[in-house]
Amino acid sequence: MKLLVNFSRGKGRKPIIAQVVRDTGVLINVERAVIDSSEGEALIDVPDDQCKLVSDTMISLGARVHILEHSVSLDESECVDCGACISICPREVFSFDPEWKLSLDEKRCVLCGKCVDACPSHALTTPV
Ligand code: SF4
Ligand code: SF4
Numbered sequence: 562m563k564l565l566v567n568f569s570r571g572k573g574r575k576p577i578i579a580q581v582v583r584d585t586g587v588l589i590n591v592e593r594a595v596i597d598s599s600e601g602e603a604l605i606d607v608p609d610d611q612c613k614l615v616s617d618t619m620i621s622l623g624a625r626v627h628i629l630e631h632s633v634s635l636d637e638s639e640c641v642d643c644g645a646c647i648s649i650c651p652r653e654v655f656s657f658d659p660e661w662k663l664s665l666d667e668k669r670c671v672l673c674g675k676c677v678d679a680c681p682s683h684a685l686t687t688p689v
Contacts (some may be wrong), residue, residue, distance in 0.1 A: 562608075562628065562630040563605065563632060564607060564615065564626055564629065566578075566604075566625070567600070567602050567624060567625040568600065568601050568625070569599065569623065570599055577624055581615060585615060587607055589607055590606040591603055592604045593671045609666075611656060615670070616628060627689065631675055632688070633677075634668060634686050640680075640684040642657070643682075645680060649679045653669060654666055654676070669670075670687075
């Protein structure tokens with residue numbers, strides 16, 4: 562399960578992801594992070610059955626957590642199978658099936674948004 566975590570990094574604050582790994586024992590896969598001196602946003606991936614534990618622990622440490630049930634979504638009625646999303650996606654989420662229809666491996670998505678901007682048919686959306 563993917564979680565989008567926003568946190569502040571004020572003076573004296575401990576690194577939140579490292580702290581949650583230590584406190585919960587859950588291994589966290591950081592898929593994308595933007596962090597500056599005052600705040601950070603990270604997309605993390607954790608095992609489904611430990612999602613609530615990680616989320617609750619992060620919230621108790623002052624973070625805002627958004628649990629992402631889905632990553633990128635395709636509106637098949639709008640897709641024209643042009644392949645633009647295949648070219649631009651850095652994570653190889655998209656491919657053509659043997660009938661040249663677009664297929665998705667949603668779990669690989671890191672919600673960068675590049676495909677949403679690139680799709681000429683507005684067939685792709687992300688939850689954030
Ligand atoms: S860019 Fe849009 S229209 Fe083209 S294959 Fe991807 S989802 Fe379909
Ligand atoms: S949001 Fe980024 S990683 Fe996800 S499918 Fe689109 S281009 Fe690929």
